[in-house]
Amino acid sequence: MKTRSITEGAMLAAITVLLTVIGEYVGLPALIIPVPLTLLVFRHSYRLGISMSVASAVVASLISGHVLSGVTIVIWGFLGIALGMALREQFSFAKTIAVGVVANIVSLGLQVLFYSLLFGTNLFEDMAKLFTSSFDQAITFYQSMGATSEMLGQLEIMRTTATMVVEWGLPAIILISSVVTTFINMAVVRLILQRMGTQVPWVQPFVYWRLPRWSGLIFLLSLALLSYGRATEGLLYRIGFNLMLMQVPALLVVGIAIAWYFFNRWRVPTVLRLVLVYFIIMGPLFLGVVIAAVVDSIYSLREPAPTE
Incomplete structure (x- = not known):
């Protein structure tokens, strides 16, 4: 049984590394990185999940040549381990989602902290500036293409509204993104476990x-x-x-x-x-x-x- 758990852990760790590295180079968000760790913790234990999370982080850092990939796995691994433990304890769907949302918010907090330590700036402020800059570039592009003043006015209204939503609605955005991320991971985990003949709590139709x-x-x-x-x-x-x-x-x-x-x-x-x-x-x-x-x-x- 111990050999089986280690073998399965190694396979899932390899999948975690693969998802992280591919996502980094292709530019895809790290949405389903927690899935392999969730499966591992659910089927075996959180101790094995933590061990394989650290091992995956080391391997991903060696392959990519920098520590960012490893840090990504460690941070998102927190969500995977939390979801796996919730499923292992047979929590209801609502409780599992709640655990995932809390873990996701903690993971996001760790990302903000790491970003601040690495670059000396606030992640959310930089994202807001990037968002505003993207709208400015779009307006400049449409101006160069000879867009009408009415269209430019609509773009300006959209920029003002979007900027207000990002600046004022940050708590809501964080909560919504945490719920969506947790739900996506739960859906993928459920699909895999169903193929393996295991049922987990799920939402009604x-x-x-x-x-x-x-x-x-x-x-x-x-x-x-x-x-x-x-x-x-x-x-x-x-x-x-x-x-x-x-x-x-x-x-x-x-x-x-x-x-x-x-x-x-x-x-x-x-x-x-x-x-x-x-x-x-x-x-x-x-x-x-x-x-x-x-x-x-x-x-x-x-x-x-x-x-x-």
């Missing part, structure tokens, strides 16, 4: 996704804070802004789930479904599905999900 009842109160609170703090744009306004920024994507997803439920019920053709979802995302039906999701959190608009 998409058409039955629903937000908890208190989310409706949070939505109303965010509206109140935005309205009350609009004059000064102080702390209360920023709190409301972040609450709204966190809720809108979730409400949109749940709103699409509600729409898809009725698409199934009315047997709407696939092409028409895609067209309607496009209009939901792009604006004309956006507000309607968001309101539907808020109402659904308080009073369910759908039949309960069938029990297995």
Whole structure:
């Protein structure tokens, strides 16, 4: 059994190194680097996961010729080990996601600290400057191409809005990215474990996704804070802004789930479904599905999900 665990650990460590090095040279984000470590910790132990994380970091640093690859594995390995332990302890889906979100935030904090020690600057400030610079370059490009003043004005509005979202909505952005990253890793791990004949806790089918009842109160609170703090744009306004920024994507997803439920019920053709979802995302039906999701959190608009 010990030989088997070491062999499996070595294989998963090699996959971790491969994902890290390829991601670094191709420019892909390190989204699924934690997956091999999650599998290793789930199937064996966190001690073996930590050992293989360190070994992977050393090998990746030797292959790439610098320590950044190794540090990436160590930092993201924290998420992989945390998810593996949560699955090993048979946590529910919600608890596992919560563990992953906390671990992801810790990993992000470690990245910011390492970046600060290495370059002497703040990672988020540099990202905001890069974001603003990209918009400036786009505006300059369109000016050189003879774009109309109306189009340039729209780009300027987009730049102002995007800059405000990045600067004011950083807590919400961090939380949303942590949830998405954890969910992606959980989905990949679940897919692999299913092929191996192992079941792990998972969310109910998409058409039955629903937000908890208190989310409706949070939505109303965010509206109140935005309205009350609009004059000064102080702390209360920023709190409301972040609450709204966190809720809108979730409400949109749940709103699409509600729409898809009725698409199934009315047997709407696939092409028409895609067209309607496009209009939901792009604006004309956006507000309607968001309101539907808020109402659904308080009073369910759908039949309960069938029990297995």
